Amino acid sequence: MRRKVIAFVLILIAGVILLTYYTPSPTTEKMMASYAMANAEKDTGAQNIVTVVYLYYRYYDTLFEALTLMVSIVAVIYISYHGGGSSHE
Amino acid sequence: MSDHSQLLSRSIGIIYPIILIFGLYVIFNGHVTPGGGFQGGAIIGAIMIAKYLADPIPFLSLEWTQSVEKATLLILYVLAALFCIVTTLQIVVGHFTIFLILSNTLIGLKVACGMSIIINRFVYYETR
Numbered sequence: 626m627r628r629k630v631i632a633f634v635l636i637l638i639a640g641v642i643l644l645t646y647y648t649p650s651p652t653t654e655k656m657m658a659s660y661a662m663a664n665a666e667k668d669t670g671a672q673n674i675v676t677v678v679y680l681y682y683r684y685y686d687t688l689f690e691a692l693t694l695m696v697s698i699v700a701v702i703y704i705s706y707h708g709g710g711s712s713h714e
Numbered sequence: 715m716s717d718h719s720q721l722l723s724r725s726i727g728i729i730y731p732i733i734l735i736f737g738l739y740v741i742f743n744g745h746v747t748p749g750g751g752f753q754g755g756a757i758i759g760a761i762m763i764a765k766y767l768a769d770p771i772p773f774l775s776l777e778w779t780q781s782v783e784k785a786t787l788l789i790l791y792v793l794a795a796l797f798c799i800v801t802t803l804q805i806v807v808g809h810f811t812i813f814l815i816l817s818n819t820l821i822g823l824k825v826a827c828g829m830s831i832i833i834n835r836f837v838y839y840e841t842r
Contacts, residue, residue: 669810670810671746671811671814672746673744673747676750676814680745681810688794691790691821691824694824695828701832701835702831705835
């Protein structure tokens with residue numbers, strides 16, 4: 626019960642913080658989308674706009690996504706239960 | 715899984731080169747057709763499941779796969795830094811396609827290694 630209350634309070638705080646800085650601006654999003662669609666092929670020569678977005682316009686996202694994936698795999702290896710034997714660690 | 719089906723293992727033995735080729739196709743054509751490193755890597759990771767169904771013997775060591783994954787991530791970061799420097803100083807103009815294919819390949823290799831680690835870990839080593 627106590628943990629649920631703590632979780633609820635944390636989610637509430639997270640929601641408040643996220644909503645404080647969230648300013649919905651459909652025009653900006655539309656501008657970004659139309660910019661990508663208009664200039665993707667011209668900027669990089671690739672026909673797939675999704676690839677251009679995740680490897681050119683948003684490359685930091687991709688790098689940190691790869692890092693997140695690796696950290697999660699390290700977590701799986703160290704936290705998952707194993708009974709010794711041939712496995713390492 | 716000692717009582718695995720002969721039919722399943724035979725048919726998967728035929729299918730999994732095709733899965734590998736399809737995964738490589740998705741990775742290498744990521745800049746032209748829908749797909750890319752993450753998707754192709756997940757498809758190649760699926761080979762591990764197929765391999766387990768066909769022939770449940772571990773053939774990739776976890777340590778080796780993890781080293782490959784870490785090295786790939788490092789190379790990806792170095793490539794990103796190199797790309798930044800090269801485009802900022804305008805040493806090489808254009809040639810984005812090579813960069814996109816290289817990045818997609820590295821990401822694909824990394825995701826494939828990650829997926830195989832997770833599958834291997836849960837299938838062969840998790841004893842609970």
